[in-house]
Amino acid sequence: xELEKLVIKLKEEGSNAINLESMSSEAxxxxxxxxxxxxxxTLSIIDQDxxxxxxxxxxxxxxxxAPSNLMEEVYQEVESAIGGQSEDREIISKINTIQKEIxxxxxxxxxxxxxxxxxxxxxxxILKKSKRLSAKRDRNRTNSSLVLLNGLLNQVGxxxxxxxxxxxxxxxxxxxxxxxxxxxxxxxxxxxxxxxxIKKEWPNADRKPEYTHKTIVEKRILRDLQHFLSEYNLxxxxxxxxDLLHDFIDLTINEPIKNRELLGLFIKVFDDKIFHPSEIKTxxxxxxxxxxxxxxxxxxxxxxxxxxKTLEA
Amino acid sequence: MIAxxxxxxTVNATDSHDFVALGSNFGGSYPxxxxxxxxxxxxxxxxxxxxxxxxxxxxxxxCFHTIMSxxxxxxxxxxxxxxxxxxxxxxxxFGYFYSGDEYDQNGVHFSNxxxxxxxxxxxxxxxIIKGFIDEEEFINYTDWNQASLENEYLTKFCxxxxxxxxxxxxxxxxxxxxxxxxxxxVQGELPIRKKSIDNLIPDILNFMVQHEVNSSNNGDSIIPxxxxx
Numbered sequence: 001x002e003l004e005k006l007v008i009k010l011k012e013e014g015s016n017a018i019n020l021e022s023m024s025s026e027a028x029x030x031x032x033x034x035x036x037x038x039x040x041x042t043l044s045i046i047d048q049d050x051x052x053x054x055x056x057x058x059x060x061x062x063x064x065x066a067p068s069n070l071m072e073e074v075y076q077e078v079e080s081a082i083g084g085q086s087e088d089r090e091i092i093s094k095i096n097t098i099q100k101e102i103x104x105x106x107x108x109x110x111x112x113x114x115x116x117x118x119x120x121x122x123x124x125x126i127l128k129k130s131k132r133l134s135a136k137r138d139r140n141r142t143n144s145s146l147v148l149l150n151g152l153l154n155q156v157g158x159x160x161x162x163x164x165x166x167x168x169x170x171x172x173x174x175x176x177x178x179x180x181x182x183x184x185x186x187x188x189x190x191x192x193x194x195x196x197x198i199k200k201e202w203p204n205a206d207r208k209p210e211y212t213h214k215t216i217v218e219k220r221i222l223r224d225l226q227h228f229l230s231e232y233n234l235x236x237x238x239x240x241x242x243d244l245l246h247d248f249i250d251l252t253i254n255e256p257i258k259n260r261e262l263l264g265l266f267i268k269v270f271d272d273k274i275f276h277p278s279e280i281k282t283x284x285x286x287x288x289x290x291x292x293x294x295x296x297x298x299x300x301x302x303x304x305x306x307x308x309k310t311l312e313a
Numbered sequence: 314m315i316a317x318x319x320x321x322x323t324v325n326a327t328d329s330h331d332f333v334a335l336g337s338n339f340g341g342s343y344p345x346x347x348x349x350x351x352x353x354x355x356x357x358x359x360x361x362x363x364x365x366x367x368x369x370x371x372x373x374x375x376c377f378h379t380i381m382s383x384x385x386x387x388x389x390x391x392x393x394x395x396x397x398x399x400x401x402x403x404x405x406x407f408g409y410f411y412s413g414d415e416y417d418q419n420g421v422h423f424s425n426x427x428x429x430x431x432x433x434x435x436x437x438x439x440x441i442i443k444g445f446i447d448e449e450e451f452i453n454y455t456d457w458n459q460a461s462l463e464n465e466y467l468t469k470f471c472x473x474x475x476x477x478x479x480x481x482x483x484x485x486x487x488x489x490x491x492x493x494x495x496x497x498x499v500q501g502e503l504p505i506r507k508k509s510i511d512n513l514i515p516d517i518l519n520f521m522v523q524h525e526v527n528s529s530n531n532g533d534s535i536i537p538x539x540x541x542x
Contacts (some may be wrong), residue, residue, distance in 0.1 A: 239353075242394035246420075250398075253419050278391035285395060285445065288418045311385055 003052075003247040004071035004077075005114040006042065008034050008098070010060040010107060018060045027060070030101050034109070035062045041094035045077055046070045054300045059300050061236055068115070075121070081133050082126055087143075089273060089310065092133050099127045143229040145233050147199045148217060149173075150228060153188050163213070166219075177213035185216065194222055214269045221262065224251070242282050263287045264296055271303045273310055319498055320520060323357065323376040331389050334378035335438065335497040337490040342521040344490035347435045349442075350378045353439055354390050360396040362437035366403040368396070377521075379497025383446060395420075405430045405437055408470065408502035409462055411454055414440040428483035435493045438495065448503040452496060456507035457486040491517065515541050 010018050010031050018027050026313040035055070051066040065200055066074070080086040082096050088162025090127040102109040102124050111124040127218035154172070161182040166172045175197060177185065200210045217225060228248045235241050249266075263286060268281045284307060290296040323336055329531035331353050337344035350372060358367040359376075384392055399416040408431030414424040422430045422440070432440065442451045459467065459482060467485055471478050495510035495517060 130327055175403055175459045206326040239393055243397060244389055246398045250419070276390070277385070277387040278389070278394070281388050282394060285391065286418045 002068060002116070003065040004068045004116075005063040005065050006074060007061060007063040007110075007120075008038055008040065009110040010034070011110065016029065019053070020057050020060050024253075027107065030104060030107060031060050031062070034098055034101050037094045038062055038064055038095040041064075041078075041091060041098075042066070042074055044088075044094070045074050045091050050210055051122075052204050057107075063114070066165050069111070077184050078113075078123065082130060084133070086133075087135050089135050092135055093312065095127070096133055099130075099133065103129050123130055143194050143201045143203070145199050146200075146214075146229060146269065147197050147211075148194055148229055150220075153191055153193050154183065156182050156189060166187065173211055175211040181213050185213070189260065191215075194219075196225075196265070198225050198272055198274060202275075214272070215265055218261075218267070221258070221265070224248075224264075238276060238278060242278060242301075245279070245282050246286075259265060263290060264299070267296060268300045271299070271306050273306060275310065277310040279306060280310060320377050320494070320517065322374075322377055323372045323378050324374050326352060326357070327380070331386055332380045333384040333389060333392050334380045335494050336372070336376045336378040337494040338373055338375045339377055339521055340375065342518060344377075344494060347433075347438055347490040347493045348376070349438050350376065351389060351393055351396070353393060358393065360400065360438075361461040362403075362405050362432065362434050366400045366405055366437065368400060369440040377494065381442075381497055382447075382500050383451070383503065385467070392445055396441055399441055399444070399486050399542050403430070403437075405432050407431070407433065409433060409487045410484045411439060411486055411488055413438040413442040413443070413450065413454055416440050425483070426481065429484075431484075431489065433537075435488050435490060435506055438493065441486070446503065450504035452488070452511075454486065454508050457488050457492075459485055459488070459532065463487075 010027065012115060012270050018031075023031065039053060044230075046066050050070055051064060054063045054065060055061065056063070064071075064074075070202045076087065077088065077091050078095060081092050083087070083117065086092055098111065102111060104215045109124050111127065112123070113121040113123060115121070124141065149165065151167065151173070153207075154164040154166040156163040160176070161179050162176045163175050163185055164172050164174055175195065198212040198214060200212070228244070232241060232244050233246060249259070249262060252262050263283075267287055267290070270280050284300070284304060287296070287300055290300055293300075321334075323334075324498075326332075332351070334350040334352075336348045336359065338346040338348075339445050346361075346363065348359045348363075348369075351358045351360070352358070357370070357372050360367065360373050361367065386494035398420040402420040403416060405420065405422075406429075408429075410424075410426050410429065410431040411433070412425035414422065414430075414432060414436055417423050424430070424440075429445070439451060439454075462485060467482060468476055468483075491508070491514060492510055495513045498517075499505045499509050500512050
């Protein structure tokens with residue numbers, strides 16, 4: 001099958017190709033940074049079995065090679081990130097890393113999408129000219145959302161842990177989870193449960209949504225949570241979303257046990273890079289008093305490190 | 314020496330990025346009131362205690378600000394939501410007190426001056442900031458003492474409100490709008506120490522005198538600080 005490529009070529013100022021066999025330490029550092037970022041960028045979109053990488057001798061060239069439909073997808077992601085339309089912080093951060101090297105004064109980088117030897121679409125010029133890329137602010141178009149789903153819990157396990165909600169016939173959904181979650185979930189096996197999940201949908205309707213487990217929801221807070229989520233998910237204005245979040249937590253201020261339970265749940269649920277840093281910060285703020293709480297400090301620390309990662313993106 | 318562009322007349326900050334800033338209103342060259350100024354999505358908002366705790370969307374022309382480096386840009390929406398949540402519940406009363414006051418995660422007031430939500434406009438802003446940041450304190454408030462108060466203030470306050478001076482004097486201090494706006498010029502680790510802003514004060518006053526600011530000025534005659542070299 002014909003492979004398409006994303007190619008990055010490092011030349012020194014004055015357009016002499018750098019010799020891969022004799023690089024300065026500065027050029028090596030820069031090139032390695034770019035190689036790593038290109039690898040991570042493409043692997044965040046393409047499965048590792050579908051992609052190869054080439055580092056070419058004679059000059060410093062790295063390319064990622066994959067079948068045309070897959071590489072097309074990567075290029076579209078890159079294009080959307082450059083156009084400020086992407087919400088994928090991971091992809092943006094990898095392109096930012098490459099962009100930073102492209103902008104460096106003493107190096108000339110060429111970065112292009114190679115559909116064939118005769119069809120190359122340059123990317124470096126626009127990256128050189130544009131400001132540091134950032135995620136699209138409008139959360140409206142986000143493909144990930146928090147959903148509360150009900151089902152008969154079936155088949156927990158697997159090498160890559162997951163569980164199933166079986167709806168009879170062939171109708172079932174697979175929910176990815178961590179090993180730790182899988183162990184906890186086992187006690188609900190063959191029971192009807194409500195799970196709070198992250199649902200990731202692709203613009204391409206043929207691709208099935210992916211579900212990631214966050215927590216199993218106890219019946220006693222189910223109704224309040226359903227009501228909250230229906231409002232929260234419909235709202236696109238981040239400031240209004242944050243007000244909803246405060247208001248919902250405020251409802252439990254005078255009921256310490258409920259308040260604690262709800263915050264514990266939110267500490268788990270918002271621990272995901274799909275959320276805006278301000279959403280996570282709001283949960284950190286509201287749970288400040290649980291900083292040293294035996295039951296929650298560990299989860300809250302994890303939430304804090306996710307928050308730090310969303311800031312870096 | 315203060316870089317002039319670090320103090321900006323708020324109404325002129327129309328083409329800048331989003332920020333959280335410490336704002337003070339200058340009557341003549343001396344500030345008389347303080348507020349929190351937030352710019353987000355091309356909109357300016359003020360949060361203040363001015364008789365009552367409220368939010369304003371018309372920032373007066375005599376307001377100048379310094380941008381806080383301790384709040385991340387992507388946290389600005391969370392900061393606005395925090396301010397609104399505080400305003401929902403806050404009921405401050407005026408008094409020259411600040412004793413590590415904080416509006417906590419529930420927008421509930423906390424102070425070492427037990428049972429009292431006694432503060433100035435500056436204290437209100439400091440209590441909001443303290444509730445938001447990860448660090449324990451924004452300013453090292455004990456660096457300010459009673460010496461910053463007007464004569465006889467405590468005696469009169471105690472007479473009027475039935476307190477013993479010895480019970481409340483450790484909570485009494487005045488952190489002025491001038492001290493407050495200077496805090497935005499201090500970079501680096503928290504809490505901010507008084508000594509690190511003391512030597513900035515003459516420069517700020519000098520800067521304001523130079524531009525003959527007064528509260529009736531419509532702002533147009535002042536060269537935007539951002540345009541000066």
